[in-house]
Amino acid sequence: MRPEMSGQSGTRVAVAGFGRLASDVTRGLAALDGIEIVGIARRQGADQTIRVGEALVACYRDVGTMMRETRPDVLLEATLPEFAMEHALGALASGVRPVVATSGVSDRDLEELGRACADHALGGVVAPNLSVGAVVLMHLAAIAGRFFEHADIIEYHRDRKADAPSGTAVHTARLMQRARQGTFTRVPTRTVTVPDVRGGEANGIGIHSIRLPGLVAHQEVIFGGTGQTLTLRHDAMSNDSYVPGAALAIRHAMETTGLTVGLGTLLGLER
Ligand SMILES: NC(=O)c1ccc[n+]([C@@H]2O[C@H](COP(=O)([O-])OP(=O)(O)OC[C@H]3O[C@@H](n4cnc5c(N)ncnc54)[C@H](OP(=O)(O)O)[C@@H]3O)[C@@H](O)[C@H]2O)c1
Known part of the structure; x- marks a missing residue:
């Protein structure tokens, strides 16, 4: 049995990866109104819970299983470049909006992700830098x-x-x-x-x-x-510098359709 998630309502965010970036950003996001962390995936993560602020969050080894069991609105992808696309495309196929913080997404991958966002009529963000x-x-x-x-x-x-x-x-x-x-x-x-x-x-x-x-x-x-x-x-x-940008990207993915690349677009700096 998976533990009960925190009682807060808001955008349900599942997090792929819980390394240096994701662990700090997840804790920062959990403290914000309107965001609920519903699952965390990391390779050594099965059958554990992780305390994030007040809540105990279920931890999975497999990102697909996490998305099926937690039904998030958004997947925050913060693993490694070789897994980012698989997780982001898998999210879209499950009706989940990806926010990709992992670096190293190529121009060709951006095109593929853009097509997938359009095909599924969902928003997505690739933010090589959340600061x-x-x-x-x-x-x-x-x-x-x-x-x-x-x-x-x-x-x-x-x-x-x-x-x-x-x-x-x-x-x-x-x-x-x-x-x-x-x-x-x-x-x-x-x-x-x-x-x-x-x-x-x-x-x-x-x-x-x-x-x-x-x-x-x-x-x-x-x-x-x-x-x-x-x-x-x-x-x-410190990694706290990424929290406001991550929250902005999550909100943007929820409110728009199609792929947005770079926080600069969200801040009105880039077209
Ligand atoms: N956008 C930004 O502003 C920003 C800022 C900093 C870093 N980054 C990028 O974000 C990525 C992560 O950085 P980091 O410093 O947090 O790296 P890290 O400390 O190595 O953490 C990677 C995490 O991903 C997990 N992981 C790897 N493969 C996985 C898989 N297939 N399924 C589930 N979990 C998996 C790892 O789990 P285990 O530990 O269990 O193996 C670990 O928790 C890098 O690409 C980095 O360049 C982006």
């Missing part, structure tokens, strides 16, 4: 990129982050390219003595991924022009 400050940084970077031909993105994350570069860095480069009338150009180096020292590249923009213990989530965008540079930087000091 409002980081999304504002992306917006400002897109504006600044119109005036500078050269730019590098440096993203800093904790040592155990599974993927590189971060979804936020890739999305930032995408927005910068979209806003710029023209191309970004990488400044060449004649002699490179340490392999890969100039970092990777997306849309003509250099991307550098720093992984170190002690970091949370940080990003700089540095623009270079004649006799000047411009640096934009955002620092997330």
